[in-house]
Amino acid sequence: MMIETIDIKQAKTRYNVLDVIRKRWSPRSFSKYPLMPEEIETLLEAATWAPSAMNEQPWRFVVASKEDEEKFRKLADFLVPGNRVWAENAAVLMVVFGVTTYARNGKENINVGHDVGMATQNLLLQGVSMDVYGHVMEGFDKDRVIEEFQLPDNIRPLTMLALGRLDVPDLLEEPYYSREQSPRTRRSVEDSVISFPEM
Numbered sequence: 001m002m003i004e005t006i007d008i009k010q011a012k013t014r015y016n017v018l019d020v021i022r023k024r025w026s027p028r029s030f031s032k033y034p035l036m037p038e039e040i041e042t043l044l045e046a047a048t049w050a051p052s053a054m055n056e057q058p059w060r061f062v063v064a065s066k067e068d069e070e071k072f073r074k075l076a077d078f079l080v081p082g083n084r085v086w087a088e089n090a091a092v093l094m095v096v097f098g099v100t101t102y103a104r105n106g107k108e109n110i111n112v113g114h115d116v117g118m119a120t121q122n123l124l125l126q127g128v129s130m131d132v133y134g135h136v137m138e139g140f141d142k143d144r145v146i147e148e149f150q151l152p153d154n155i156r157p158l159t160m161l162a163l164g165r166l167d168v169p170d171l172l173e174e175p176y177y178s179r180e181q182s183p184r185t186r187r188s189v190e191d192s193v194i195s196f197p198e199m
């Protein structure tokens with residue numbers, strides 16, 4: 001059964017914003033159906049086509065599907081309890097890393113968070129076009145990820161992602177059950193625009 005984005009979660013926009021932007025939201029109730037390897041590859045390919053400073057592409061991903069029980073459990077164990085309780089029902093978990101230095105000269109890449117965020121959003125919007133939804137999480141034990149993956153100092157975990165198809169919220173406990181059904185809100189566009197100083 002495929003669950004559509006419930007109406008209450010769709011962004012109520014004033015203008016004709018792209019469908020995938022209106023429909024994207026961060027669910028906690030995931031269907032038990034797996035994602036096919038090609039679907040995961042498609043999401044990752046979409047991510048890699050994000051723009052980045054000097055085309056450094058500072059994003060890196062660790063990916064585990066639910067069927068790969070040992071790897072999936074390892075990633076789920078990094079999550080704080082408030083994320084783990086629902087995210088362990090996702091079809092796929094990922095850790096998203098950023099490379100904090102430029103390959104060309106070893107200097108600090110101050111755009112790393114920006115560029116990895118762009119790649120993540122590409123992945124999420126591609127997902128919505130395929131009825132696959134994702135939830136970004138920064139609530140996880142980054143020190144443990146660093147320790148267990150033994151990565152170089154310049155590769156740092158930034159977020160984790162829970163991905164899958166939507167399910168009805170009925171199996172979620174509170175407060176997640178209510179959150180799953182509450183409208184999404186944003187402050188007004190005007191409040192995000194800074195005026196010029198007196199000229």
Ligand SMILES: Cc1cc2nc3c(=O)[nH]c(=O)nc-3n(C[C@H](O)[C@H](O)[C@H](O)COP(=O)(O)O)c2cc1C
Binds near residue numbers: 138
């Ligand atoms: C960097 C980042 C970290 C986040 N961390 C968490 C998290 O640890 N747990 C969680 O439930 N949601 C987390 N979120 C999801 C946000 O709460 C969510 O995107 C925001 O409330 C807007 O809701 P929407 O994505 O449905 O529009 C995170 C989102 C981002 C971008």
